[in-house]
Amino acid sequence: MARVDLSELARALSRRDLLKGAAGGAALAATRGGGNTLLTGAAGGAAALLASSAGEALAQGVRSYTLTASAVNWTVGGRITVPAYAYSLNGGAPTVPGPTIRATAGETLQITVVNRLAVPTTVHWHGVHAIPNGMDGVPAVTQEPIPPGGSFAYRFPAPPPGTYVYHSHVDVAVQVPRGLYGLLVVDDPKPGVRTAVPWRRDASERRYDREYPLVLGDIQDAVGNAYHIINGKTFYGLAAVSEPANQGRLVFSMNRGERVLFRAWNASAAETHPMHTHGMAFAVVAADGMDLEVPVRRHNMGIDPGEGYDIIAHADNPGVWVFHCHNLHHAVNGMIAVNVVS
Ligand SMILES: [Cu+2]
Known part of the structure; x- marks a missing residue:
C-alpha cells in the first residue's frame, strides 16, 4: 500500500489553491507596477x-x-x-x-x-x-x-x-x-x-521598497559533489555572512518596516526547494510571472523546477534571520540565505 505523506499532501493542496488564484493573471499582469524599488540600496x-x-x-x-x-x-x-x-x-x-x-x-x-x-x-x-x-x-x-x-x-x-x-x-x-x-x-x-485598479483592494500587499533575486539551483564540482546554491552562492558557515561577494546574493540587507520583493526561480533540473523564512512572513503576489488575484501569505513554500514566484517579505522584526530551503539535505548542503533587518 502506498504510503501517504500528509505534509506533502498539505503542501500540494496549498499550492493548488495558490495557482487557482493565477487565473486571470495575464490580464492583471498588464497593469502590474514596479513599486518603489530602491535598487541603490542593494x-x-x-x-x-x-x-x-x-x-x-x-x-x-x-x-x-x-x-x-x-x-x-x-x-x-x-x-x-x-x-x-x-x-x-x-x-x-x-x-x-x-x-x-x-x-x-x-x-x-x-x-x-x-x-x-x-x-x-x-x-x-x-x-x-x-x-x-x-x-x-x-x-x-x-x-x-x-x-x-x-x-x-x-x-x-x-x-x-x-x-x-x-x-x-x-x-x-x-x-x-x-x-x-x-x-x-x-x-x-x-x-x-x-x-488605480478599482478591484485591486489589496494593492498595499503588492507594494515593495526594495528587490532581490532569489534564483535557486544546484551545481557540481569536478568530482561530482553537488552544491545547493542561491544566486550562485552556497552557505559555508558564519564567515559567509560577511563575505562581500555574498551581499545581495546570500545576504539580504533590509531596513525595519521595508517590504522586500524576492524574484524567486528554481533552476534545478529535478529538485523542489521549499523556501522558508524565519522572523517574517511573505506574500506570494505572482506565479510564473503572472499576478495572483489574491496574494497568498506563507513562510514556507515549495518551488518546483522551472517555477517562479514573486514574494514580498515584510521586514518587521530586527535581527539576523535565516532564509533557507526546508529540504533539509539541501540546507545542510549550503542552501541558506540570511535576511538582515536593521
Ligand atoms: Cu532545496
Missing part, C-alpha cells in the same frame, strides 16, 4: 545582479543587449570553485546566474547571444508567450543551435510587466544546472498604476 553583488541594465543601448524603443555564454570557474563560496557555464551581459563579468536583463513594457528586446562555449547552445525566454515562434530558442524545432563561435540575434516585444527567465535550451540537464540561466525582468512604465 549592496555589492546585488547591484551587479540587479542594475545590469547599465550599458544597454536603447534606440527607438528597442533595448539591445549582447549576452555571451562561456565556460568559467565559478566560486560558489569560500574556497569552493566549480567548473561552470556563465552568461555575461554587454561585456561585463560572467556570473551564475547570468545578469538580470531588464526592459520596460512596450519596448522591443533585441538580445544577441554569442556562444563562446565549446558546445552548441540556444536561449529560451521562459514565460514569454507572445513571441515569434522563431525566437523561442528550441534547437531543431525553431532554430539551428548556435555553434561554438557563432551568434544569434533574438528580437521580440517585451512581455507584460513581471518576472521571467532566460535559459539555455540545448542539453538542458547539463547546461542549465551548470549556470546558463538568469532573470528577465519587465518593469511597468507607469509605477503606481496598480493602485
Whole structure:
C-alpha cells in the first residue's frame, strides 16, 4: 500500500489553491507596477545582479543587449570553485546566474547571444508567450543551435510587466544546472498604476521598497559533489555572512518596516526547494510571472523546477534571520540565505 505523506499532501493542496488564484493573471499582469524599488540600496553583488541594465543601448524603443555564454570557474563560496557555464551581459563579468536583463513594457528586446562555449547552445525566454515562434530558442524545432563561435540575434516585444527567465535550451540537464540561466525582468512604465485598479483592494500587499533575486539551483564540482546554491552562492558557515561577494546574493540587507520583493526561480533540473523564512512572513503576489488575484501569505513554500514566484517579505522584526530551503539535505548542503533587518 502506498504510503501517504500528509505534509506533502498539505503542501500540494496549498499550492493548488495558490495557482487557482493565477487565473486571470495575464490580464492583471498588464497593469502590474514596479513599486518603489530602491535598487541603490542593494549592496555589492546585488547591484551587479540587479542594475545590469547599465550599458544597454536603447534606440527607438528597442533595448539591445549582447549576452555571451562561456565556460568559467565559478566560486560558489569560500574556497569552493566549480567548473561552470556563465552568461555575461554587454561585456561585463560572467556570473551564475547570468545578469538580470531588464526592459520596460512596450519596448522591443533585441538580445544577441554569442556562444563562446565549446558546445552548441540556444536561449529560451521562459514565460514569454507572445513571441515569434522563431525566437523561442528550441534547437531543431525553431532554430539551428548556435555553434561554438557563432551568434544569434533574438528580437521580440517585451512581455507584460513581471518576472521571467532566460535559459539555455540545448542539453538542458547539463547546461542549465551548470549556470546558463538568469532573470528577465519587465518593469511597468507607469509605477503606481496598480493602485488605480478599482478591484485591486489589496494593492498595499503588492507594494515593495526594495528587490532581490532569489534564483535557486544546484551545481557540481569536478568530482561530482553537488552544491545547493542561491544566486550562485552556497552557505559555508558564519564567515559567509560577511563575505562581500555574498551581499545581495546570500545576504539580504533590509531596513525595519521595508517590504522586500524576492524574484524567486528554481533552476534545478529535478529538485523542489521549499523556501522558508524565519522572523517574517511573505506574500506570494505572482506565479510564473503572472499576478495572483489574491496574494497568498506563507513562510514556507515549495518551488518546483522551472517555477517562479514573486514574494514580498515584510521586514518587521530586527535581527539576523535565516532564509533557507526546508529540504533539509539541501540546507545542510549550503542552501541558506540570511535576511538582515536593521
Ligand atoms: Cu532545496
